[in-house]
Amino acid sequence: MKTLLINTLLMVSLFTTTPLLAQDDPLRVGMSGQYFPFTFVEQDELKGFDVDIMNALAKEMGREVKYETANFSGLFGMLGAGRIDTVANQITITEERKKAYIFSEPYVYDGAQVVVKKGNNEIQGVEDLKGKTVAVNLGSNFEDLLQELPYADQIDIKTYESNLERDTALGRVDAFVMDRVSASQIIKEKPLPLKLAGPTFSSITNAYPFKDTEKGRALRDEVNQALATLRDRGTLKDISEKWFGTDITRP
Incomplete structure (x- = not known):
């Protein structure tokens, strides 16, 4: 009877404390710190x-x-x-x-x-x-979007870890492709002679990826x-609106 009572108390303790312990675990988040204005380092911050x-x-999650931080190509x-x-x-x-x-559900529409x-x-x-040389970020989906074009074999695609906008401004490549929001902010904030060329050519939804495991599904939810x-x-x-002057979090 004593043993049964001890076991019961242990089971109750496990069921009542495990969620709290899980909730106390830090959320480990990877980012490059090299994709202005979404993630960047300024004065070591x-x-x-x-x-x-x-x-x-x-x-909100407590x-x-x-x-x-790591190069974008290594985050996945x-x-x-x-x-x-x-x-x-x-x-x-x-x-x-x-x-x-x-x-997760999308939080950016671009x-x-x-x-x-x-x-x-x-x-x-x-x-x-x-017939042009076009830069994209290494590991991003923009290379795939260009490869899907019917004339993809006529585009010389160069992959960059960073500074693709600098090489475009210097004329080392003919153009670069990224999301419209980031491109607009780079043109607005950085002293580079750049401009948008035409409308967007593919819709983008951004979200948080997780491993398809019990823990990953719970975190996703x-x-x-x-x-x-x-x-x-x-x-x-x-x-x-703080970063872009408009709401990009809804379609």
């Missing part, structure tokens, strides 16, 4: 739209957030190895990524944009990239609940 959104999510490897729980680096939902990961050096009138949009709360409260809109 990690800043950006994605940082503000994730900080608000962690606060968790500490621990950031791990860190996620797959279990070194981080998710990636907050304007990650676009793609069919290929959905085969390997599960995603489009792919061609950017050229000011004075370049040869490129008026994506249809003019034939927890993040979705926090996202819904922050959206209803207007927090996502406020953060978006």
Whole structure:
């Protein structure tokens, strides 16, 4: 009888404390710190739209957030190895990524944009990239979007870890492709002679990827609940308007 009582108390203790212990675990988030204005480093401080959104999510979830920075091309490897729980680096939902990961609800709605050096009138949009050298971020989905074009074999695609906008401004490449929101902010904030070339050519939705495990699914659900709360409260809109002057968190 005494043994049964002890075992029962142990089981109750496990069921009542395990969720609290899990809730105390920090949310490990990977980002590059090299994708202005979503994630960048200024005076040794990690800043950006994605940082503000994730900080608000962690606060709503009652968790500490621990950031791990690495080159963008290595972030999914860190996620797959279990070194981080998710990636907050304007990650676009793609069919290929959905085969390997599960995603939260989207928190950014955007489009792919061609950017050229000011004075370049040869490129008026994506249809003019034939025969041109075009830069994209290594590991991003923009290379895939260009490869899907019917004239992809006529585009010389160069991959960069960073500074693709600098090489475009210097004329080392003819254009670069990234999301319209980031491109617009780079043109607004950085002293580089760049301009948008034509309208967006593909819609983009950004979300948080997780491993398809019991823990990953639980974290995804927890993040979705926090996202819904922050959206209803207007927090996502406020953060978006702080960085972009408009709300990119709704379609």
